Structures are given as structure tokens and as C-alpha cells.
Amino acid sequence: MADKQHLYLVDGSAYIFRAYHRLPPLTNPAGTPVGAVYGYTTMLWKLADDLDKADGPTHLAVILDKGSTSFRNALYDQYKANRPDPPEDLVPQFPLIRDATRAFSLPCIEEDDLEADDLIASYAREATRRGWDVTIVSSDKDLMQLVGKCGEGGGCVDMLDTMKNQRIGIPEVVEKFGVPPELVGDVLALMGDSVDNIPGIYGVGPKTATKLIQEYGNLTAALDAAPSMKPSKLQERLVEGREMAELSRVLVQLKEDCALPIPLDEMKLDGVPPGPLAAFLSEHGFTSLLKRLDAGRGSPDRPTQLNPAKPQTAGAAASASGNRQPPPEMPPFDRSTYECVTTMERLEHWIERAFAARLVAIDTETSSLDAMRAELAGISLALGPNDACYIPLGHIVTDGGGADMFAEKPQQVERQAAYAALKPLLERDAVLKVGQNIKYDLNILTRCAGIEVAPIDDTMILSFALDAGRSLDGIGGGHGMDELSERHLGHTTLAFKDICGTGKKAIPFGEVPLDRATEYAAEDADVTWRLYTTLKPRLAVEGGTQVYERVDRPLIPVVAQMERDGIKVDRQRLARLSDEFATEIARIEDEIYNDAGMKFTIGSPKQLGDVLFDKLGYKGGRKGKSGQYSTNQAILEGLAAQGAEVATKVLEWRQLTKLKSTYTDALQAAINPDTGRVHTSYSLVGAQTGRLSSTDPNLQNIPIRTEIGRQIREAFVAEEGNVLLAADYSQIELRLAAHMADVPQLKDAFAQGEDIHARTAMEMFGTVDRDTRARAKTVNFAILYGISRWGLAGRLGMEADEAQAIIDTYFQRFPGIQSYIHTTLESVREKGYSETLFGRKTWFPRIKSGNQAERQGSERAAINAPIQGTSADIIKRAMARMMPALEAAGLGHVRMLLQVHDELVFELPERDVAAASLVIERVMAEASLPAVALDVPLGIEIGFGPSWGTAH
Incomplete structure (x- = not known):
């Protein structure tokens, strides 16, 4: 038993709404909505797991709001009056969430006429009086009034924000509010709260409220001083708003003397009896959580920790015949079973077993995320759960970790000998190599070791093919290893920062002691192996095989090669452009200052908003919750349409400064000193609809039609004796819309080669x-x-009624488009996802959201996703087929360098342009075949020249 009792009070109401908005609409076997229930259960599970690891609470309870009203409504009938009713599908989940809490054998506390905050305050007061420490699990600003309070028994209060994984003490409260916790209520009383409809004083925002309390010491003193203040709007508001401020202070005051429905001693944690929890999980079909629970208990009657202890014995080694089929139940992770391979004998042993297994998960550890500059520190392999090793190749450590000039290398296999031994395994067709974002490993092993890894599978791409857009288990919708491990395996991986540190104290991976390096690196391979055996069988069942096998997987080595090839840029031309942009930016700045009648920071939204709407008096200014005007692009374009020259100039200034920093400056820094070329990194999972995205540098956002965009493209050049060839799908999304919506007029126009817009x-x-x-x-x-x-009205510069008339006319002339939109939305609402012509699913968990903005945003995306996704699938299929087709034509020396939206860019000798163009056009035009035969031809436009700009 701990020397000091520590009570954790969970603000359950906040958990409920977080869970609801993070998960798609799920139902249990009885058809009852349970998305929020599932999310709440996983979040509570994770909290209990994390606290167990941290040896946190001795006592714990979940506090909930019982109803929508409290004693505060009698004080002020408008209290919380602005809050909308809970979403229709959330209402039946409230009692189930209480059942979930009790299934964990945790107290679930709620009281009529009281809010959860009042119960939390009262329990905190009683616990600290007894000498217990109290942690409130919440990020609610109202509860920050309690932070730092200590009882006569010596116990004190802090908070835990699980969203940010951050403890909140007095310093954090002061940083947020500018005052200590005991004065937070005074600040809240002045500024009010639109969420709870606490009036405060009109026109007093957070900064002014904080400044007043800092200057006068408390609310009463500030209000008393108001009559003698210098006449101003603020002074008037303080005098006139005193009554509202004092009422607001009462409303935000937490009630700390409530009767305690459940005694503190009944909150003691004694483990979680698995029976009730298993029954709850089974009833609602939460099978993945049920499996996790089963893994942590030895008998049905024994209480269990949700983070089960690791077995003391090493996991069984893979048999000599390999691990081709995953075991029905995978054991908990046990890092103590991982081997650090430091001799050739042990390396050969692992290679022999990998050949027998026919499937090996691989991962590389390097000095950098830049695959074109990183050095290889080591390679990890996994043949089954807990059956993994790390092969260090470039580690230099001292006894305490970290390198110095006298450090000696620890024992490890000689690098070239290891490469020679691994090469047959990693290149042999008989053994499948599985990686998480294996494209990175392909580039590292090709560049550093001369190893061409094949055949391959990728757990990140598998996840994307199955779950693009879908968040699961309350963990989110990403496809990184850490998220996938949490979501599918219920396991939290070691963090890189925990191994290598952060900031100035960070060390390269090659300087990490081998025992810690092995735990981290081998775990990555172990996780990858488990993810593969979890995800790959889902493809056939869930209909993801076609898009994964025929579109995504073949593209991985193609894109890896494109990244290695890179593209040459003219540094001197970029430098000249940067200088020209700087001159133009300075000129525009002077004009803006002249129009405004003052100098200000143009890049500051607050200062710009004040100038446009307060000083210059333009109409249409809208202030957000922060109290400052919005100055986004739509606002500025609206002002420019009204004739506001200064808004037009700010838009131009923003574009130029962005292009300068993002391209003309950044591209110079991105030139690889070894190759003299720029090597972008493509992500196959960066866009929900399946489009490729690029980073470091991002080449997707260079303006397409503008003169400035053309000038930047002019800096992308061919090597001497070569040219760049650009092949672009012409109006592919409109062509696909004509096919998918079955619009005769549009199909006929494309077939006849007409101008579709005419x-x-x-x-x-x-x-x-x-x-x-x-x-x-x-x-x-x-x-x-x-x-x-309204959106169309804004684009066409007309009234909304006129825009609606155009939309109506469009649908009358092209009824297939309206039918397509209606059918698509109905299908997505029913299934939860859209599909491309090649079967790529994009999930839309918010398509039925009670939040209008979320719902309408999902609807707009759902309408376009099948078209844009099919376009992405087609160009991916073209890319995967391109090099074999060129090689078959004797043009294997042609290099495909870039993919940007609907365009492919190649480098080749000028003498081969005619022959290559025929091959490239044919491959792109036939890319959908034989899987999909389109009713419209795919038009291809080809140009070439010494630069990318001249190729258009």
C-alpha cells in the first residue's frame, strides 16, 4: 500500500463528448449506437493502463453531469441556454457509458441539481483535508480554480490533461491565465463564457480581464476602481457591467460543500475484476477489447490489471519450419526476448530461419529521416511475436551512452560482411519482406548497402487501403506505426525521444547503448510483423485486395526510385527569383503602409484585422472567440471584390512571401550536396482520397496557371544534353464525372474532342x-x-439566389450529375464510405454528424472523393506500368522524376522525345484497363523543353 493516498477524479462528461467526436457512428449487435461508448471505454482503459504503469492512484472515481440544469439556473435562467441539445445518436449512449464505467468496477458519481465540477471540488476538498493528494483528470478551465489547493491534512490538488499528456500545476495555470488559480474565477467573471452563457462584461476579453486582475488584485477591487478610471469604453463597461460581473463570479464559483454520495474509502482501487468487464464488452460486440482483456488474465475469477505483467520466460522461438501462419492469439510484448546480433554466426542463424519462415518483417535505424542523406545504424528483423532481433552496424557508444573522440565501437558485425550476408535474403523472391513505410527502408538499403529489396508488403499502405479516413478505437485515423500499434495491438511502443532524448541533449541513434537500441529497433520489427498478420487477412474480407495489389503496392518501388533520382534545380535562377521576390515584396509593403496610413506587421492577423476594419472602416469584419478579426483568404477576396485595394495587395504579398520562403529559398537549401539535385519525399497515405503528396520540399502547391508559378518551374531543369518532358491528363476529373454520372452531353463532347467548358x-x-x-x-x-x-455566389460575384438558379439550371441540363450526387451521398450515409472505380474506400465518419459544419464538409468531400480518388488510382496505375513499358521499347534510360497532381515529369535525351512520347501517352491513356473501361477517352497533353516551365 502506498505511503500516501492519491485520489484521481475523472471528469467523465468531457470524455463522453471527446469520444463521440473522435469515432465513426458504430452500432452494437442490437443496433444501438455505441460509437461514443466504444471511444469512452478505450479512453478509460488507456487512462487506467497509463496510471497503472505510472504507479498513480490508490483511489479513483468517474464524475458525470446527471442533467442539463443545476442550481445555477435558478440564479440565472440563461445559464447554458445557448448549448444545443446533444446529437440524436448520442442520447441513447449516455446510460451505456455509465454501464461502461461500472463494468470497470469504478464508482460512477452524479447528483441531481449539481454539476460534475461541484462534485469534483467537494471530493477534492474532503480528500485533501484527510491528507490525500488529488489529481483531476480534465482540461476544463473552471476546474483550474482548484489547482494548488491544499488541505489542513497536507494533501494538494493538481490536474492531468490526457489530451496533451500534461500535468497542470500552479505554473501552468499562471501561464494560461496570467494569475494564480485562486484568481482564475475573477478573470472568468470579467471575460464571461459563451459556452456556458456566463455574461461577464461585454467587450472584456481574456487579455483585458487578466490585465485588470493583475493590476487591481481581484474582481471587487477592479470594479471598485472603475468609477475613478480614465474615461474610456472600458471604464463605461466596467461601471455598467458590475452587476453582471458579480453574478458571473457566483456562477463560476465551484461548490465545495456538497454532500458526498459515495464515501472516499469506497473508491479504493483493487484491480479490475474481469467478469463484469468481459460481459459488457461481449454484449456490445467490442471484440478487440475483449481479446485484450483475455490476454491479461489467467483465470475468469482473478482480478486483472489492464496492463498485464510481461511473462518472465522468453517467448518461444520460431520453429525451423518458419511462421507462415500467425498464431490465433499473440502473446503480450516482451522486449526481454529480443536479441542483439553482434556476431556473424548469430546473423547467419537469423538469416537461415528467415529463409525457412518465408516472411520477415524488416526495419532500418538511421541517423536522419532524410533517406538521401541518412547513415545506416542498424537493421532489425522479426519472424514472429517477440521473435525479433537488432543487427547494429554503426554504433559508437561510451559506457554511459553518447560518443566522444576516444569512444570505441561496441562489438558488432562488420558492415560490408553483414550486407553481403543479408543481400540474398532481402533480394530473394521466395521470402516476403514486410515493412512499415517500407519505401524509406528501400531507399536506405539501396543507397547505403546496394540491396534491392523485393518482394515487399507494407503495413502502412495496408492500413490506408482498409481504413482511409476512418478513426478506430478512439485513437485517430493515422497510419503511423505508433497509432496502428495502439489501435490494432493495444500496445504503446517505445518513443524515439525516450531513447535518443530531445533538444540539445538529443543523441543520434548510433550513440544509443545497444541494449536500449535493441529494445527500440526490434520492437519496431515485432510490431510490423504483428500488424501484417492482423491487417493482410482483412483485405479479401473487406474488399481491399484490388486497390492494394493493383494500384498501391506496385507503386512503392516506383516512387522510391523517383525519390532517389530527384530533379536538378538551377540554384542561380532560384537566387535571382528570391531577390526579385524580395524587391517586389518590399514594394508591395510600402504600398500597403501608404494605403493604411501607418506601418504595421502585415503577417499579423490581429494587426491586419485592426487596420482593415477598425482604422480603415471596411465592412464585413467578423471576430472569433479570440476577440480578433478573421483575415483569411476568403475575407480578403471579399474585400478585394468590393474594391479594397489594400486587400488585393495583402493577398499578393501573402502569395509572394509564401512562394519565396517555400520555394525559391527552401529549394536552394534542399539541394543535396552529393547529387546536386532536389529529392522530394512522396507519401502514399498523405491524402485521404489516395493522391500522392510530397514534402521536403512540397512540390504539389506551386501555382499552376500563374506567371509566378511558371517562373518557379523554370528553375527545374534537365541535365546537360537532356530535356524534361511533362505529360498531363487533360480535365481528367471532368471526364471521369461524365463517365461515373453517365452524362450524355459531356461524354459526347469529350468523344468529339470539343472544348468541354464551351x-x-x-x-x-x-x-x-x-x-x-x-x-x-x-x-x-x-x-x-x-x-x-453561397460558395458559388462568392466565386462568381453574384447573389446567392442567382447562384442557386445556375445550379438548378446545371442539374436540369445535366440530370446525371444531380443523380450521381444524390446516389453517392445516400450510399455514403448507409455504408460510411465512398468507393472509387477501383474499389478504394474513403471513410466519412462525420457524414451524419449533428454538427452542421462537420456534416456538410463531409458531404462535399464525399461527392468528390470517388472522382478524385479514381483519378489518383489511374495515374498510379500508369506510373506502375510506365518503366516496364519504356524498357520494353528500348527506352529504359528514360527517368520518371516527378508526379504532381495529374502530371508526370520525365528526363530523357532530346533525341528520344518522339519515341518516348508515344509510349508515355499510350500507357497513360490505357491505365484504367483492363479493370475499368471508360466511356470517355483519357486525353493526354505532352510538352518538352530544357526546363519544367518550358515543357508546358
Whole structure:
């Protein structure tokens, strides 16, 4: 038993709404909504698990709001009046959430006429009086009034924000509010709270409230001083708003003398009896959690910790015949079983077993995330659960960790000998190599060791093919190893920062002591092996095989090669552009200052908003919760449309400063000193619809149609004697819309090679000129993105009713488009996901959200996802087929360097342009075949020149 009792009070109401908004709409076997229940259960489980590891509480209880009203409504009838009713599908989950809490054998406390905050305050007061420490699990600002309170028994209060994994003590409260916890209520009383509809004093925001309390010491003193203050708007508001401020102070005051429904002693933690929890999980179909529970108990009657103790014996080694089929139940992770391979004899032993297993998970540890500059520190392998090893190749450590000039290398296999031994295994067709983001490992092993790894599978890409857009288990929708391990294996991996440190004290992985390096690196391979055996069988069952096997997996080595090839950029041209941009930026700044009549920080949204709406008096300013005006692009474009020259100049200034920092400056820094080229990194899971994205540097956002964008593209050049060739799908999304929505007029126009926007203008407006064609082009693309009447009105500069009339006319002329939108939304609402023509699923967990903005955003994305996703699938299929086709034509020396949206960029000798163009055009035009035969031709536009800019 701990020397000192420590009570944890969980703000359960906050957990409920976090869980609801993080998970898709799930139902249990009885058809009852349980998405929030599942999320709440996993969050409570994780909290108990984390606290168990940290040896945290001796006592714990969950506190909930019982109803929507409390004694405060009698004091102020508008209290919380603005809060909307809970979403319809959340209401039946409230009692189930209480059942979930009790299934953990935890007290679930709620009282009529009281809020959870009042019960928390009262329990905290009683516990600290007894000498217990108290931790409130919440990030609620109202509860921060309790932080630092200590009872006569010596116990004190702090908070734990599980979202940020941060303890909140007095310093954190002071940092947030500018005052100590005992004065937080005074600040809240002045500033009010729109969420709870606490009035405060109109016009007094957080900064002013804090400043007043800091200056006068407390609320009463500030209000008393108001009549003698210098006349101003603030002084008037303080005098006039005194009554509201004093009422607000009463409303935010926590009630600390409530009767305690359950005695403190009944909150004692004695483990979680598995019976009630297992029954609850089984009833609601939470099978993954049920398996996790079963893994942590030896008998049905024995209380269990949710973080089961690791077995004391090493896990059974994989048999000589290999581990081709995963065991039905995987044992808990046990890092003590991992082996550090430091001799050639042991390395050969692992290689022999990997050959027998026919499947090995691999991972590399390096000095950097940049695959084109990183040095290889070691390689890890896994053949089964807890059956993993780490092969250090470049470690230099002292006894205490860290390198110095006299440090000696620990014993490890000689690098070149290890490469020679591993090469047959990693290149042999008979053994499948599995990685998490294996593209990175391919580049490292090719560049550093000359090893061409094949065949491959990738757990990150598997996850994306199965769950793009879907968040599971309350963990989120990402596809990184840490998230996937939490989501599918219920395991928290070692953090890199815990191994290598952070900030100035961080050390390279090659300087980590081998015992810790082995735990970290071998665990990565172990997790990857387990994820593969978990995810791969789902493909056939859930319909993901086609898109994974025919689109995504073949692309991995192709993109890896593109990253290694890189593209040359003209450093001198970039430097000249940077100078030109700097000159132009300075000129625009002077004009903005002149228009504003003052100098200010243009990049500061607050200062810009004050200038535009307060000083210059433009209409349309909207303040957010922070109290400052919004100055986003839509706001500035609206002002510019009204004739506000300063807004036009700010938009131009923003574009130039972004292009300068993101491209002309950053590209110079990104030039690899060894290759003289820029090597972007492509992500196959970066865009929900399946499009590739690029980083370091990002080449996707260079403006397409502008002169500035062309100038930046001019800096991307071919090596001497070569040219760059750009092949671009022409209007592919409109072509796919014509096919998928079955629109005869559009299909006919594409078949005849007509100008599709002119055809639309004729159908819509009865005439074709520059204005009607431009409008038709806007409408064509806007409709496919599910634009609203107000959105279209903004783009076309008209009233919403006029825009609605255009939308109505469009649907009358092209009824297939309206039918496609309706059918797509109905399908997504029913299934929860959209599908491309190749079967790629994109999940939309918020398509039925009670939040209008979330729901409408999901609807717009769902309308476009099948079209944009099919476009992405097609260009991926073209990329995967391109090099074999070029090689078959005797053009294997042609290099595919870039993929940007609907465009592919190649480098080749100019003499081969004609022959290569024929191959490239054919591969791109036929990319959908034989899986999908389109009713419209895929148009390809090809150009070439010494630079990317001239190739257009």
C-alpha cells in the first residue's frame, strides 16, 4: 500500500463528448449506437493502463453531469441556454457509458441539481483535508480554480490533461491565465463564457480581464476602481457591467460543500475484476477489447490489471519450419526476448530461419529521416511475436551512452560482411519482406548497402487501403506505426525521444547503448510483423485486395526510385527569383503602409484585422472567440471584390512571401550536396482520397496557371544534353464525372474532342463567349466539389439566389450529375464510405454528424472523393506500368522524376522525345484497363523543353 493516498477524479462528461467526436457512428449487435461508448471505454482503459504503469492512484472515481440544469439556473435562467441539445445518436449512449464505467468496477458519481465540477471540488476538498493528494483528470478551465489547493491534512490538488499528456500545476495555470488559480474565477467573471452563457462584461476579453486582475488584485477591487478610471469604453463597461460581473463570479464559483454520495474509502482501487468487464464488452460486440482483456488474465475469477505483467520466460522461438501462419492469439510484448546480433554466426542463424519462415518483417535505424542523406545504424528483423532481433552496424557508444573522440565501437558485425550476408535474403523472391513505410527502408538499403529489396508488403499502405479516413478505437485515423500499434495491438511502443532524448541533449541513434537500441529497433520489427498478420487477412474480407495489389503496392518501388533520382534545380535562377521576390515584396509593403496610413506587421492577423476594419472602416469584419478579426483568404477576396485595394495587395504579398520562403529559398537549401539535385519525399497515405503528396520540399502547391508559378518551374531543369518532358491528363476529373454520372452531353463532347467548358456554356447559357465560358468552367468544377449556393455566389460575384438558379439550371441540363450526387451521398450515409472505380474506400465518419459544419464538409468531400480518388488510382496505375513499358521499347534510360497532381515529369535525351512520347501517352491513356473501361477517352497533353516551365 502506498505511503500516501492519491485520489484521481475523472471528469467523465468531457470524455463522453471527446469520444463521440473522435469515432465513426458504430452500432452494437442490437443496433444501438455505441460509437461514443466504444471511444469512452478505450479512453478509460488507456487512462487506467497509463496510471497503472505510472504507479498513480490508490483511489479513483468517474464524475458525470446527471442533467442539463443545476442550481445555477435558478440564479440565472440563461445559464447554458445557448448549448444545443446533444446529437440524436448520442442520447441513447449516455446510460451505456455509465454501464461502461461500472463494468470497470469504478464508482460512477452524479447528483441531481449539481454539476460534475461541484462534485469534483467537494471530493477534492474532503480528500485533501484527510491528507490525500488529488489529481483531476480534465482540461476544463473552471476546474483550474482548484489547482494548488491544499488541505489542513497536507494533501494538494493538481490536474492531468490526457489530451496533451500534461500535468497542470500552479505554473501552468499562471501561464494560461496570467494569475494564480485562486484568481482564475475573477478573470472568468470579467471575460464571461459563451459556452456556458456566463455574461461577464461585454467587450472584456481574456487579455483585458487578466490585465485588470493583475493590476487591481481581484474582481471587487477592479470594479471598485472603475468609477475613478480614465474615461474610456472600458471604464463605461466596467461601471455598467458590475452587476453582471458579480453574478458571473457566483456562477463560476465551484461548490465545495456538497454532500458526498459515495464515501472516499469506497473508491479504493483493487484491480479490475474481469467478469463484469468481459460481459459488457461481449454484449456490445467490442471484440478487440475483449481479446485484450483475455490476454491479461489467467483465470475468469482473478482480478486483472489492464496492463498485464510481461511473462518472465522468453517467448518461444520460431520453429525451423518458419511462421507462415500467425498464431490465433499473440502473446503480450516482451522486449526481454529480443536479441542483439553482434556476431556473424548469430546473423547467419537469423538469416537461415528467415529463409525457412518465408516472411520477415524488416526495419532500418538511421541517423536522419532524410533517406538521401541518412547513415545506416542498424537493421532489425522479426519472424514472429517477440521473435525479433537488432543487427547494429554503426554504433559508437561510451559506457554511459553518447560518443566522444576516444569512444570505441561496441562489438558488432562488420558492415560490408553483414550486407553481403543479408543481400540474398532481402533480394530473394521466395521470402516476403514486410515493412512499415517500407519505401524509406528501400531507399536506405539501396543507397547505403546496394540491396534491392523485393518482394515487399507494407503495413502502412495496408492500413490506408482498409481504413482511409476512418478513426478506430478512439485513437485517430493515422497510419503511423505508433497509432496502428495502439489501435490494432493495444500496445504503446517505445518513443524515439525516450531513447535518443530531445533538444540539445538529443543523441543520434548510433550513440544509443545497444541494449536500449535493441529494445527500440526490434520492437519496431515485432510490431510490423504483428500488424501484417492482423491487417493482410482483412483485405479479401473487406474488399481491399484490388486497390492494394493493383494500384498501391506496385507503386512503392516506383516512387522510391523517383525519390532517389530527384530533379536538378538551377540554384542561380532560384537566387535571382528570391531577390526579385524580395524587391517586389518590399514594394508591395510600402504600398500597403501608404494605403493604411501607418506601418504595421502585415503577417499579423490581429494587426491586419485592426487596420482593415477598425482604422480603415471596411465592412464585413467578423471576430472569433479570440476577440480578433478573421483575415483569411476568403475575407480578403471579399474585400478585394468590393474594391479594397489594400486587400488585393495583402493577398499578393501573402502569395509572394509564401512562394519565396517555400520555394525559391527552401529549394536552394534542399539541394543535396552529393547529387546536386532536389529529392522530394512522396507519401502514399498523405491524402485521404489516395493522391500522392510530397514534402521536403512540397512540390504539389506551386501555382499552376500563374506567371509566378511558371517562373518557379523554370528553375527545374534537365541535365546537360537532356530535356524534361511533362505529360498531363487533360480535365481528367471532368471526364471521369461524365463517365461515373453517365452524362450524355459531356461524354459526347469529350468523344468529339470539343472544348468541354464551351459545350457547358452553350448548354447552360445558350451562347459561348469569354464570360460564359469562364462561368461554365467555374461551375463545372465547383459542382463536383459539392459547392453550396453561397460558395458559388462568392466565386462568381453574384447573389446567392442567382447562384442557386445556375445550379438548378446545371442539374436540369445535366440530370446525371444531380443523380450521381444524390446516389453517392445516400450510399455514403448507409455504408460510411465512398468507393472509387477501383474499389478504394474513403471513410466519412462525420457524414451524419449533428454538427452542421462537420456534416456538410463531409458531404462535399464525399461527392468528390470517388472522382478524385479514381483519378489518383489511374495515374498510379500508369506510373506502375510506365518503366516496364519504356524498357520494353528500348527506352529504359528514360527517368520518371516527378508526379504532381495529374502530371508526370520525365528526363530523357532530346533525341528520344518522339519515341518516348508515344509510349508515355499510350500507357497513360490505357491505365484504367483492363479493370475499368471508360466511356470517355483519357486525353493526354505532352510538352518538352530544357526546363519544367518550358515543357508546358
